[in-house]
Amino acid sequence: MKFSYSKFPSSPNPAFPDKKHVKRPVVPIEVKYNGNKIKYLALIDSGADFCIFHAQIGEALGIEIKNGKVLEFYGVTGEKKQAFFHNISIIIGGWEKQCYCGFSHEFDENKMPYGILGQKGFFNLFKVSMDYEKEEIEPKHKENC
Amino acid sequence: MTNETEKLLDLSKILEPYSDEWVALSETGEKVVASGQNVKEVFKKAKEKGEELPILTKVPKEYGNYVL
Numbered sequence: 267m268k269f270s271y272s273k274f275p276s277s278p279n280p281a282f283p284d285k286k287h288v289k290r291p292v293v294p295i296e297v298k299y300n301g302n303k304i305k306y307l308a309l310i311d312s313g314a315d316f317c318i319f320h321a322q323i324g325e326a327l328g329i330e331i332k333n334g335k336v337l338e339f340y341g342v343t344g345e346k347k348q349a350f351f352h353n354i355s356i357i358i359g360g361w362e363k364q365c366y367c368g369f370s371h372e373f374d375e376n377k378m379p380y381g382i383l384g385q386k387g388f389f390n391l392f393k394v395s396m397d398y399e400k401e402e403i404e405p406k407h408k409e410n411c
Numbered sequence: 412m413t414n415e416t417e418k419l420l421d422l423s424k425i426l427e428p429y430s431d432e433w434v435a436l437s438e439t440g441e442k443v444v445a446s447g448q449n450v451k452e453v454f455k456k457a458k459e460k461g462e463e464l465p466i467l468t469k470v471p472k473e474y475g476n477y478v479l
Contacts, residue, residue, distance in 0.1 A: 272420040273421045275422075294466045304450075304454065305464050305465065306466070306468065307466060307467070376431065376472060377471065377475070
């Protein structure tokens, strides 16, 4: 299945004076745990080492966030943060995959409003092609995963 | 798996009134069905309105410019 890029509100700035919106590889995914399911927007980010979602999403699914394995990580700002990892399922384009994914209370939703689909948990399971001009994203699941 | 393409999720206008809130979008992403300060509250409100699997997202005060 192909997805389209998503458009979000934005404002002109000196570098991009005509900017009215921003187009990003953000797709709806389903996050599943213990029979509970939530659909949530996530950014495909090949620069992220793993998948990370907001703690509130995990809590709404019934996950005891702090019972997971802890990992300290750095965002682009260089600030050290903590995430707690849990085994969940994600469903993308109809494919359900097991995903070892981090949840963080320090993953600031006002700076990053989307979940992050990174290398481990997403790119290791899907071969992804993105075409900015055509506004298309095509994740193809790898048969052996 | 089908070869269909999901429609462009154009949220550039409909999210503007919901700055700093979590929102639940309809299944097609065409309208906001519920909003509030946290995920559990917004998910519950959307389900009460008959939206079985709404699309949740946070609307930040500013979408900013990323280099990730």
